[in-house]
Amino acid sequence: MTYDLAVWDGEQPLDEEAGALFDELSERYLESDDTPTEPSPRIEAYVNALVERYPEDAPGSPWASPPVMDEAAGPIVYLLMSYRRAEEVSEYAAALAREHGLVCYDPQGETLRD
Template sequence: MSYDLAVWDGERPIDDRQAGAIYDELYERYLESDDVVVPPVPRIVAYVEALLARYPDDANHSVVWASPPVIEEASGPLVYLLMSYGEAEEVSAYAAELAREQGLVCFDPQGECLRL
C-alpha cells in the first residue's frame, strides 16, 4: 500500500478543481503514454535530488519509497511520488514543503486536493 503525491512545474492552480484537471492532463500526457519518453525538466530533477538527499531511494533498503528509483516516476514537468504508507505522514509533509520552497505545485491525487 502506498500514499501518492504528484509534483509539477507550472503555475499554481486557483483551486483544487483546477489542480485536479491539470493533474489529469499531465498524468495522461507524461506518465500513461509508453509511446514517447520525455526526460524530466531540470526543476523536477533538482526537486527529486533534494528530496532524495533527505530520503534516499536505495532499492534494497528503502522503507520510504514504494517504487524506487524515484526519478523513474518523473517525465517532463511531472513527478509521481509513491511513498510507503507507514512513512507517508512525515515524508509527504516534507515533500509538499520542499515543492513550495522550489516554486512547484504539490497535489494529493487520493484526496483530490492541493498540498500547501
C-alpha cells in the same frame, strides 16, 4: 499500501482545477509513449533534493517504487510512498515543492498540498 503525491512545474492552479490539470499532465507525460521521458531540470532538482533527504537505498526507505526519478517525466513526478511513513515524508515533499516553486497535489484527497 501507498500514499501518492504528484508534483509538477507550472502555475499554481485553483484547488478545483488541480485534478483536471493533474489528469492532463499524467496522461501526457506519465502514461504516453509519445512524449519525452526526461524530467525537466526543475523536477530533476526537486527529486534529487527529496532523495538526498530520504535515500532510496537506505534501510526503511519510504519509497514504494524506487528509483524515484523513474516516476518523473517532463514537468511532473509521481511519488509513491510507503504508507507507514507517508505523513512525515509527504509533509516534507510538499514543503520542498513550495521551496522549489512547484505545485504539490494529493490525488487521493483530490486537493492541493501546501
